[in-house]
Amino acid sequence: MQSAPTFKLVLIGESGVGKTSLFMRVKENRFCSEAALGLEFCTADATVDGVRIKLALWDTAGVERFRTLTRNYYRHCHCALLVCSLDDKSSLDNLHRWNQDVDFYCKDCDDAGPTRPQQDPSPRTTAV
Ligand SMILES: Nc1nc2c(ncn2[C@@H]2O[C@H](COP(=O)(O)OP(=O)(O)OP(=O)(O)O)[C@@H](O)[C@H]2O)c(=O)[nH]1
Numbered sequence: 001m002q003s004a005p006t007f008k009l010v011l012i013g014e015s016g017v018g019k020t021s022l023f024m025r026v027k028e029n030r031f032c033s034e035a036a037l038g039l040e041f042c043t044a045d046a047t048v049d050g051v052r053i054k055l056a057l058w059d060t061a062g063v064e065r066f067r068t069l070t071r072n073y074y075r076h077c078h079c080a081l082l083v084c085s086l087d088d089k090s091s092l093d094n095l096h097r098w099n100q101d102v103d104f105y106c107k108d109c110d111d112a113g114p115t116r117p118q119q120d121p122s123p124r125t126t127a128v
């Protein structure tokens with residue numbers, strides 16, 4: 001049986017908006033009440049339009065001093081989830097900065113590695 005194509009997905013956004021919490025929900029199905037830096041990776045199975053896929057999910061750090069490091073995580077990604085918090089307006093206002101980073105640092109998405117499926121969707125950004 002053909003293995004499921006893998007899509008790399010990164011969670012990005014300001015510090016404290018809940019990226020690691022979202023990540024931990026996917027990874028361990030639990031909520032972590034304390035702030036955590038993250039910078040972790042996990043995989044998850046999903047079915048889209050009846051097709052089995054694998055998500056390679058990357059958590060990143062939103063703090064400014066890690067911004068350069070975070071950009072390394074954009075390499076070969078297929079999807080970036082731009083995360084903001086409803087109780088932090090600046091995290092919404094600053095999303096365009098993260099989107100600019102995605103536009104700039106995801107230029108290599110078209111030659112992503114061997115796990116890339118034959119007919120991939122174009123890289124997209126999604127706000128949640
Ligand atoms: N009330 C509430 N708190 C949340 C929610 N999601 C996350 N938090 C809390 O917000 C704080 C920050 O969440 P994190 O998931 O660590 O935030 P982050 O985006 O990973 O932050 P950085 O790693 O610094 O970039 C933690 O104390 C979480 O428990 C939510 O949906 N509701």
Ligand SMILES: [Mg+2]
Pocket residue numbers: 019020021036037038039059060061062
């Ligand atoms: Mg975090």
